[in-house]
Amino acid sequence: MSKAKGNLLEISNLHVSVEGTPIIHGLDLVIQLGEIHAIMGRNGSGKSTLANVLMGHPAYEITDGNVLFFGQNLVDLSVDERAKAGMFLSFQYPMTIPGVQVGNFLRKSVSAVSGNKISAKEFRLDLKEKMTQLQIDKSFLSRYVNDGFSGGEKKRMEILQMLMLNPQLAILDETDSGLDVDALRLVAEGINLATKDAGCLLITHYQRLLDLVKPDIVHVMIDGRIVKTGDAKLALEVENNGYDWLEV
Amino acid sequence: MDVAGKYLEHSEPSNSEHLWRYTPWKKIHPLGMHSKIPQDVMFPKAKLSLLDGTKPEQISLEKLKLDSEISVNDPEISASFIRALCGGNYYKISIPKNMSLEQPLFLELNVSGYVSAFHLVIENLSNSKLELITSIQGDAEWFGLLREGNLKSNSNFSDLLINQMSVESSLLRAENFTLDRDVEMYSATLSLGGSKCKSDIRALIQGKGVTYNQKIAIHGVDKRSDDIHLRIIHESGNSNSRVTAHTICDDSSKNTTTGKLIINEGAQNTDAGQKFLNLLLSESARANSIPELEVLANDVLAAHGASSAPIDENQLFYLRSRGLNLEESKALIVEGFLMSIFDDFPSKKLIEWAQARLLVHLDCRLVA
Numbered sequence: 001m002s003k004a005k006g007n008l009l010e011i012s013n014l015h016v017s018v019e020g021t022p023i024i025h026g027l028d029l030v031i032q033l034g035e036i037h038a039i040m041g042r043n044g045s046g047k048s049t050l051a052n053v054l055m056g057h058p059a060y061e062i063t064d065g066n067v068l069f070f071g072q073n074l075v076d077l078s079v080d081e082r083a084k085a086g087m088f089l090s091f092q093y094p095m096t097i098p099g100v101q102v103g104n105f106l107r108k109s110v111s112a113v114s115g116n117k118i119s120a121k122e123f124r125l126d127l128k129e130k131m132t133q134l135q136i137d138k139s140f141l142s143r144y145v146n147d148g149f150s151g152g153e154k155k156r157m158e159i160l161q162m163l164m165l166n167p168q169l170a171i172l173d174e175t176d177s178g179l180d181v182d183a184l185r186l187v188a189e190g191i192n193l194a195t196k197d198a199g200c201l202l203i204t205h206y207q208r209l210l211d212l213v214k215p216d217i218v219h220v221m222i223d224g225r226i227v228k229t230g231d232a233k234l235a236l237e238v239e240n241n242g243y244d245w246l247e248v
Numbered sequence: 249m250d251v252a253g254k255y256l257e258h259s260e261p262s263n264s265e266h267l268w269r270y271t272p273w274k275k276i277h278p279l280g281m282h283s284k285i286p287q288d289v290m291f292p293k294a295k296l297s298l299l300d301g302t303k304p305e306q307i308s309l310e311k312l313k314l315d316s317e318i319s320v321n322d323p324e325i326s327a328s329f330i331r332a333l334c335g336g337n338y339y340k341i342s343i344p345k346n347m348s349l350e351q352p353l354f355l356e357l358n359v360s361g362y363v364s365a366f367h368l369v370i371e372n373l374s375n376s377k378l379e380l381i382t383s384i385q386g387d388a389e390w391f392g393l394l395r396e397g398n399l400k401s402n403s404n405f406s407d408l409l410i411n412q413m414s415v416e417s418s419l420l421r422a423e424n425f426t427l428d429r430d431v432e433m434y435s436a437t438l439s440l441g442g443s444k445c446k447s448d449i450r451a452l453i454q455g456k457g458v459t460y461n462q463k464i465a466i467h468g469v470d471k472r473s474d475d476i477h478l479r480i481i482h483e484s485g486n487s488n489s490r491v492t493a494h495t496i497c498d499d500s501s502k503n504t505t506t507g508k509l510i511i512n513e514g515a516q517n518t519d520a521g522q523k524f525l526n527l528l529l530s531e532s533a534r535a536n537s538i539p540e541l542e543v544l545a546n547d548v549l550a551a552h553g554a555s556s557a558p559i560d561e562n563q564l565f566y567l568r569s570r571g572l573n574l575e576e577s578k579a580l581i582v583e584g585f586l587m588s589i590f591d592d593f594p595s596k597k598l599i600e601w602a603q604a605r606l607l608v609h610l611d612c613r614l615v616a
Binding site: 055056057058059078079080082083084088089091094095096097098099100105108109112113144161165 | 560561562563565566567568569570571572573574576577580581583584585586587588591
């Protein structure tokens with residue numbers, strides 16, 4: 001598959017704290033348009049912190065370093081401006097929004113990100129097509145956002161949102177967790193579709209997702225730093241040998 | 249004794265009473281003086297139709313007058329005061345026996361003037377079914393609404409009251425319904441307007457097998473103050489009641505919800521509950537929820553709960569990560585919080601109507 005090349009995300013010497021506690025200690029990473037990067041690491045190594053800080057979660061403070069998205073300093077952009085600029089985060093634990101129907105939420109979200117450039121008819125047709133791809137029943141549209149959803153349903157909803165918003169950079173935080181084999185395959189197809197011409201930062205613990213979504217580059221994070229970078233074989237090594245051999 | 253005399257029989261309620269602790273009577277009285285009854289009361293323009301705008305058959309808004317010598321004794325001052333303001337005039341909607349309306353009735357009250365008042369009596373006769381929307385709009389400085397009803401055996405009443413008065417208006421709402429055997433009453437309130445609102449809502453569950461459900465959604469903005477007192481009395485057993493309130497307090501608005509649930513000795517096998525949830529959107533907003541139980545029967549289920557919390561930052565982050573700005577995200581959370589209270593409301597037509605009004609209200613706030 002040919003992929004367009006170009007600068008997308010440039011992280012240099014990133015330091016991040018949460019409530020005064022340093023979590024990320026000098027992280028460097030460059031993702032180009034069309035690349036899929038996988039990040040692996042133990043629980044608590046800072047993977048989700050990286051995902052949240054990139055999207056702009058207010059609890060995460062950048063204490064040093066730079067993050068450029070399409071050459072623009074990310075710190076200058078609010079959370080919704082990042083989304084409008086083409087960044088998408090698939091949440092590890094998607095939030096429940098009681099009383100807000102999925103259909104209504106998706107319409108507002110697509111409208112906000114596209115700048116009202118999509119007609120109601122185009123939206124409906126696009127949504128129908130994407131829901132069919134992910135085998136999501138139309139009854140989901142009248143359910144409240146993630147309210148009473150199973151783990152698998154929540155993750156499929158995240159992928160549906162990603163497909164509808166068509167981001168330039170998809171950050172997927174353990175999107176494979178809690179999925180059975182069939183759901184994993186559907187989600188992986190969705191990821192491959194959405195990231196065909198975009199960039200992707202895939203946070204995962206498991207090789208099984210990387211069998212279906214082939215990463216160009218694999219990184220291992222330990223204690224808030226990237227300690228090793230390699231190709232897809234690195235993920236297999238981690239799967240077989242764990243992380244001890246990578247400790248500094 | 250006439251209606252004015254009946255009102256003046258009431259002494260000024262003490263602030264030590266639960267009902268008047270948070271908004272004393274003189275604060276909601278239009279003249280601030282207990283012994284005064286305003287003259288030149290304007291009555292609202294009242295229009296009754298079906299929801300599609302057509303005229304209902306067999307049902308009308310009948311104007312009546314109480315006998316000059318009245319025997320009615322209002323347990324509380326609010327109802328008595330509004331009765332006095334109306335000079336004994338009242339309007340009645342009566343649903344004949346076994347009648348089931350195919351679409352909701354729509355009662356539009358357009359209120360204006362310095363002091364305005366309206367007294368409505370609803371009579372649901374046996375085996376009848378009624379869906380009613382009562383919409384209050386207008387710029388009256390002060391409006392008093394008294395709604396009373398006798399719901400006869402096996403009747404079904406779904407009720408939506410929506411307050412969209414101007415931001416400067418004050419509202420006194422008094423309500424008293426008596427429910428006979430096997431009655432189902434589902435009441436919903438969407439309170440969006442006014443600067444000061446005081447409600448005294450009462451239900452007397454007289455018969456067995458009754459279902460009473462009261463849902464109240466309030467959007468408090470600016471300096472709005474909303475004080476709601478609910479008193480549900482179970483006289484007979486094998487009935488259930490649920491009172492739920494979802495309140496948004498934004499800016500420097502204030503909400504007080506007090507609920508008194510009384511289960512009398514003969515009301516065995518009652519299942520009753522009260523739940524009050526408040527969402528605080530600003531540091532200066534205040535919410536005070538006080539559910540109370542008074543249980544004299546020994547075989548009942550009675551529960552109450554209340555909580556107040558600020559908006560969940562993670563919910564905001566989630567919505568903003570989908571491109572919605574801060575105000576749009578808050579509006580969506582407000583809409584969801586208010587509408588989720590009506591999830592199990594049986595009349596979908598009423599709730600769809602309420603949601604449409606709420607969306608317009610929230611969109612106007614976003615534009616402003």
